[in-house]
Amino acid sequence: MSELGDVPLTPTEASDLRWYQKAVFYEVGVRGFYDSNDDGFGDLKGLTQKLDYVEWLGVDCLWLLPFFSSPLRDGGYDIADFFTILPEFGDLGDAVTLLEEAHRRGIRVVADLVVNHTSDAHPWFQESRLDRVNPKHDWYVWSDDDQQYQDARIIFVDTETSNWAWDPQRQQYYWHRFFSHQPDLNYDNEEVQVAMIDVVKFWLDIGLDGFRVDAVPYLFEREGTNCENLPETHDYLKRLRKEVDASFPGRVLLAEANQWPGDVVEYFGQGDEFHMCFHFPIMPRMFMSVRREQRYPITEIVSQTPEIPDGCQWGMFLRNHDELTLEMVTDEERDYMYAEYAKDPRMRRNVGISRRLMPLVENDRRVAELLHALLFSMPGSPVLYYGDEIGMGDNIYLGDRDGVRTPMQWTPDRNGGFSRADFARLYLPPLMDPVYGYQAVNVEAGMRDPSSMLHWMKRMLEVRKQHPVFGTGSIEFLSVDNPSVLAYVRCDGETGDTILCVNNLSRFAQPAELPMQTFDGLTPIELLGRVPFPKIGELPYFVTLGPYQFYWFQLVEHQGGQER
Amino acid sequence: MSDFDLTAIAELLPEYLGKQRWFSGNAPKRVDIEEDEQLAERLLWMLVDADGKRYQLLVGAAPTTAVPDFLHGHDAAILGVAGDWLLFDGLLDADLARAVLERVAPGEEVRHVRPMGAEQSNTSLVCDERLVLKVFRRVHDGANPDIEVTTALGDAGFAHVAAPTAVWERDDRHLAVVQPFLTGATDGWALALTSLRDAYGSDCDDVSECGGDFAAEARRLGEVTAGMHLALADAFGTQTGDLGKWVGVMHRQLERIGAERPWREQVAQAFHRFAALPPGPALRVHGDYHLGQVVRTDTGWYVLDFEGEPNRPLDERRIPSSPLKDVSGMLRSLHYAAEIALRERDDVDLERLAPIAAAWEERNRKAFLRGYLGTPGVDALLPGGIGSDETMQALRAWELDKAVYEVGYEVGHRPDWVAIPESAVQRILEVS
Numbered sequence: 002m003s004e005l006g007d008v009p010l011t012p013t014e015a016s017d018l019r020w021y022q023k024a025v026f027y028e029v030g031v032r033g034f035y036d037s038n039d040d041g042f043g044d045l046k047g048l049t050q051k052l053d054y055v056e057w058l059g060v061d062c063l064w065l066l067p068f069f070s071s072p073l074r075d076g077g078y079d080i081a082d083f084f085t086i087l088p089e090f091g092d093l094g095d096a097v098t099l100l101e102e103a104h105r106r107g108i109r110v111v112a113d114l115v116v117n118h119t120s121d122a123h124p125w126f127q128e129s130r131l132d133r134v135n136p137k138h139d140w141y142v143w144s145d146d147d148q149q150y151q152d153a154r155i156i157f158v159d160t161e162t163s164n165w166a167w168d169p170q171r172q173q174y175y176w177h178r179f180f181s182h183q184p185d186l187n188y189d190n191e192e193v194q195v196a197m198i199d200v201v202k203f204w205l206d207i208g209l210d211g212f213r214v215d216a217v218p219y220l221f222e223r224e225g226t227n228c229e230n231l232p233e234t235h236d237y238l239k240r241l242r243k244e245v246d247a248s249f250p251g252r253v254l255l256a257e258a259n260q261w262p263g264d265v266v267e268y269f270g271q272g273d274e275f276h277m278c279f280h281f282p283i284m285p286r287m288f289m290s291v292r293r294e295q296r297y298p299i300t301e302i303v304s305q306t307p308e309i310p311d312g313c314q315w316g317m318f319l320r321n322h323d324e325l326t327l328e329m330v331t332d333e334e335r336d337y338m339y340a341e342y343a344k345d346p347r348m349r350r351n352v353g354i355s356r357r358l359m360p361l362v363e364n365d366r367r368v369a370e371l372l373h374a375l376l377f378s379m380p381g382s383p384v385l386y387y388g389d390e391i392g393m394g395d396n397i398y399l400g401d402r403d404g405v406r407t408p409m410q411w412t413p414d415r416n417g418g419f420s421r422a423d424f425a426r427l428y429l430p431p432l433m434d435p436v437y438g439y440q441a442v443n444v445e446a447g448m449r450d451p452s453s454m455l456h457w458m459k460r461m462l463e464v465r466k467q468h469p470v471f472g473t474g475s476i477e478f479l480s481v482d483n484p485s486v487l488a489y490v491r492c493d494g495e496t497g498d499t500i501l502c503v504n505n506l507s508r509f510a511q512p513a514e515l516p517m518q519t520f521d522g523l524t525p526i527e528l529l530g531r532v533p534f535p536k537i538g539e540l541p542y543f544v545t546l547g548p549y550q551f552y553w554f555q556l557v558e559h560q561g562g563q564e565r
Numbered sequence: 566m567s568d569f570d571l572t573a574i575a576e577l578l579p580e581y582l583g584k585q586r587w588f589s590g591n592a593p594k595r596v597d598i599e600e601d602e603q604l605a606e607r608l609l610w611m612l613v614d615a616d617g618k619r620y621q622l623l624v625g626a627a628p629t630t631a632v633p634d635f636l637h638g639h640d641a642a643i644l645g646v647a648g649d650w651l652l653f654d655g656l657l658d659a660d661l662a663r664a665v666l667e668r669v670a671p672g673e674e675v676r677h678v679r680p681m682g683a684e685q686s687n688t689s690l691v692c693d694e695r696l697v698l699k700v701f702r703r704v705h706d707g708a709n710p711d712i713e714v715t716t717a718l719g720d721a722g723f724a725h726v727a728a729p730t731a732v733w734e735r736d737d738r739h740l741a742v743v744q745p746f747l748t749g750a751t752d753g754w755a756l757a758l759t760s761l762r763d764a765y766g767s768d769c770d771d772v773s774e775c776g777g778d779f780a781a782e783a784r785r786l787g788e789v790t791a792g793m794h795l796a797l798a799d800a801f802g803t804q805t806g807d808l809g810k811w812v813g814v815m816h817r818q819l820e821r822i823g824a825e826r827p828w829r830e831q832v833a834q835a836f837h838r839f840a841a842l843p844p845g846p847a848l849r850v851h852g853d854y855h856l857g858q859v860v861r862t863d864t865g866w867y868v869l870d871f872e873g874e875p876n877r878p879l880d881e882r883r884i885p886s887s888p889l890k891d892v893s894g895m896l897r898s899l900h901y902a903a904e905i906a907l908r909e910r911d912d913v914d915l916e917r918l919a920p921i922a923a924a925w926e927e928r929n930r931k932a933f934l935r936g937y938l939g940t941p942g943v944d945a946l947l948p949g950g951i952g953s954d955e956t957m958q959a960l961r962a963w964e965l966d967k968a969v970y971e972v973g974y975e976v977g978h979r980p981d982w983v984a985i986p987e988s989a990v991q992r993i994l995e996v997s
Contacts, residue, residue: 292776294759297861300749304863480694482682484751484759484861509762516694518677539635539659541679 012107018251020109021211021276022314023472024061025377025462026384028321031068031090032077032428034387034409036420041427043408043419045086045095049102054444058390058455059462062109064213064255066322068096072122072182076322076402078113078215079120079183083200093207100208109210111253116197117216118183125196126184130171140193141184142176142222153178153228178219178228188220188237198244205245211253214275217268218258230264238274253277255316262306272310280306280315280381287319287375288361291368291549294507296487299375300478314472315381319372320358320389322406357388357395357405364436366392366454367549371504373458374551377465378491378502380476390458391447394437399429407432410439417443464528464553470498479515486513486546490520490556501525501554505546514541524559527552533559569609571598573647574624582615584641587686587702589618605664608655612704619704621740623665625655633658656680656700662690666698670731670743686872691746697727700741705879709739714797714849714871723796725789725867749863753856754902756782757929761906764925765918772924779925780932782866783899786859787936789866790895791943794888798848798946806844806887806948812836815966822973831994832965838997839962842955845948847885854891855898888946889956892937893963897971897989899929904985958997965993 035047045068055063067077070085077087086092103110119126129137147165155161157179165174166181175184186193201212221233238256245252256268256275262282268275283306286298309315354361362368369392376383388409395404408431412418417431417439424430432438447455465471470493479488485507491500499520505511517537525534525542534554544552575598583592593615600612609624624644627633629651636643636653644652655661659678666673675692682689690698701709712729719728727744734740756779763777772778815836823829851858852873860867873882903922910918937943938951949955971986 294763294777295751295756296749297863300863478749480691480746480749482751482755484756507759507763509766516679516691518679 012104012109019312020061020251021253021255021382022312023466023469024109024382025059025465026062026064026111026316026382027055027058027060027387028064028066028318028384029387030066030076030322030406032066033406033419035411036422039421040089041420041422042089043428044089045091045099049095049099052099052102052106052108055103055108056106057459059459059466060108060385062111062210063103064384065110065112067113067115072120074120074182075180076406078115079122079180080115081120081122082124083114084203097207104208111211111213111255112204112209113215114201114204114212115215116186117219118177118179118185121182121184125186130168130175132171133173137192139187139190142187143171143173144176145173147174150176150222150224150226150228152226153222176222179216185219185222188233194237194240198241201241201245202248205249205252209252211255211276213255213257215257217256217275218260230258230260230267235267235270235274238268239270242270242274255279262302266307266309269310269313272312276312277314277316277382279384280317283379284318287372290487290506291362291371294509295484296506297484299487303379303476303478316384317376317379317381318384318386319376320356320361320386320405321384322386323402355395355397355402355404357393358386359389359392359437360394364392364394365549369454370457371506371549371551373461374502374553375487375504377461378471378489378500378553380474380491382472385458390455391444392437392442392454394432394434394442396430396432403429410443412443412445413440418445460529468498468500468528468555469493470496470500474498474500479517481513481515483511483513485509485511488513488515499523499556500528501556502551503544503546503554504551505549508548510545510547512543512545514543517542520556522558523556525552525554525556526559528555529553569601569603569624569626569652570647571601574598574609574611574644574652577645577647577652578613578615578622581644582620585702587688588615588620589703590616593618604668605661608661608664620702621700621704623655623661623700625653625658625661626650627653627658635659656688656690662692662698665700665741666690666692666696666743669698669733669741670696673731673743694748695746696730697744697746698741699744701739704738704740706738707879708737709742710873710879710882711871712739712742714800715744717800718793718796721796721800723792725792725865726871727867727869747860747862747867750860750867753782753786753859753861753866754898756861757856757899757902758906761903761922761925762909764921765906765910765914770921772921772928779929782861783929783932784936786866786895787933787938788940789859789868789936790854790891790933791937791940793851793868794848794891794946795940795942797850797888798846801849801885803846803848803946804885806847806885808840808842808844811844811887812840815839815962815969818966818973819969822969822976826972826990828990828994832969832990835962835965835994835997839959842959843948845887845889845956845959846946847887848946849883850886850888851891851894852882852886854894856895856902857898887948887959887963888943889948889960889963890967892934893960893967895933896930896960896964897967897986899933900926900989901985902926905982908982961993961997965990968993 031045031048032043034043035051036043037046037050068086068090069080070082070087071077071079072081086096100110125137125140128135129140147163153164155164164176164178166177168175177184188194218229220237221231222228223231242254253276255277257279258265258268259281265278268278282302286302289298290296358369393410396407397404407429408417408419410417416427419431420427447453470491474491474493477490481488485505487504487506489502518539520537521539524536578596579592582588595616597614598611599614602610604610607626611622613620613622629646629649632651635657639657642654642657662678677693679691681691686703687699687701692698712732715726715728718726727747729742729744731743732739760777760779764772764775767775769775819832823832851871858870860869903926907918907922944950947956948959968986968989972983975983975986
């Protein structure tokens, strides 16, 4: 317990410093969750008021999209001041209240932080661009020409033509890996390194449980390289981790490094860099597996995923606030994904697809449930995107990536219960179409209907929570002759908890013979209903699966029956 | 038990052999035990001569008072009773199977053994999901072609075969082999049918837009096939093809099978035209190449079973041929897959689905050929280089020959399906 009062600074106990390995994360844009002051903008107070819902749903940790001061030219990822809250969201006091109220409910909170760059409106940049001699003159990467680092790819190919932009004030080019209004910080400067550590400590002091650190591979630039994943970058991140661990044990650093798994694992270091990294390539492949009705897109990428150091964890997600990222698939797969999931060109952004889960699976709840079952049972900590638990849709006609950032749909009332502001004042219009609109899809309806997707999700999270093996257990794939069936066994080496997961990726019913001789004599208990299935014998274990059906079985020594 | 009663066993053998799937023909008239050795406490190894054909037997024994559970439902695997002992196929007994493995690969310790779907000429056991113990039932003199080829391909650096890790050999005869188990593998046939069922079950008319599109797999399969041929050329060398001999075999088969068929004359002419083409190189080929002989794993396609056509003598299976023989085998297999998946459906659907079947085959044919012909170096193995008229004409001749073979096979085995290769013959003739 903290000495500050009866609210602990963080729910993390010394015995549970690795909570993030078993946690379910819930990604929320403050802007879109709940508006407490009727200005059309979601805010921190609004989020605090909705914590009861978050607790009811059963998630362990909120992940907040950036809430710092920002001109909002990149959804808040263009930070204009690391120490103040975006005024529309509230103030520092609101942030502290949110943290206290969340912690009181046992919910942790992590937040987005961009360390690679700032907004061009940030005072650091404003000072740096003044001239070539000011105290912050080399806090950013300046150059007289735009010819350096030509091997670095351009990430936002839809809007940017170069990684250099001309600044008429300083009469020099500055380096930017993302939008030209987001200059990259110069990490070769020790002052910048220290300044960013101060930012991190400031927020952890207030009680934040960690950060999801955006765009980490690009901190340093070196000629003759692609300027990604450089050793200098890793060195700095390790320094950051050391500082965090020393003063704030149990807080978590989560990396966004959209790279191949073999490169991403570098960001775990020897367990001394990031606690967690997102597993990007597996996500599009889950979708692909279901469309192709065969498991190889998934098993292929898992077999290419290296072991991670002790104490680390993958972050797994189906959808998030960004597009369905296709950077980490082959060209041929990308063509395929475009053809399958983005028939309308407006759905494509950069090299991805901007859709929410339900429209991506053509509103087929069976597929949505199957994908969640995969998400919850594959190794890693799942991240849910707000609204996906009720089956929200998207609006592809809104610009940029706003299509998947529309207001949370709470009720069938005005503005979906998100805000009492005039409709015209809302930061984005809520969905109103007959299929996904708030009158059809909302939290209130989902809570009332016991067979809703929302209740299903809550039940799944409950079951998952009862079995830490889903977070930390080993995984072994079973060799099944039927290519449409993906089966694996999760096993906890310490408790012995063993769970068999069987998934039918096809829209047709499928049979599967599972080689289960290793588990001869055990009884599979279906986890959602606790129904015992026939005992496993020496022969292959035979199961039939309906379209897109999955089973989670706990394998136990079962006595069964009433005899004693 | 100390000794097996060979006299008693010899009496049980003819009836037992007649019941085995891996034994060709009915119960033999005469079975002689040529060699025997007790491999373990309750396990007898034998080499027997059954009407002139040599087979390997592994006989297990259990007291008649304690019939093992694993024999339940496996009546055909029981030889009978000799004294107080029940005799049965020893490979069904996990303990005895482990004893066999110990003999083939000394020091290899495994816990779990399971059968892997019976095959015609051998029996395979999966050990701890990591190794496959393949025991040959029919035993030939000389090297087994599968072991010979997969070992050579492995040595040549071709990664898409399960190269042997241990071989049991006795008097120059291969008796058993241990290979790595290809975890998570499914065969190409199952994968193609998955794709086809999706295509037939979709509303989309354009197969390239169906979710279960197979073209990427087909292309990669083409690449692996080309890699296999390059490695085979590397390992066994190449020579100029004996076109006269190839065409002669084609004509003889045509006379045998197509004599009564309306297309006989046209096919014969096509073979004559083929005889005028440059032969291109001849090399050791797979020989019996189709979707059932390739498996998809997490690390791509693997090629299985280099035994060649099992009904032909070993020497003949080793004769170098054109790599186009394998290519044509796979192309024919794609056609079969499309047609057989079509026959799973209701008759009412057929009119609507036939064009989809044709489009699926066309798309995957092209993808396979693109993968094959696009592989660097493969042009050196073809009669006229990549995509040249000579190569495409030669390919059609090989396909025609395969389709004629299939007509003969279907007439004898599945008369309802004769229409499949018949339609292929017609189609190829129209193109030529």
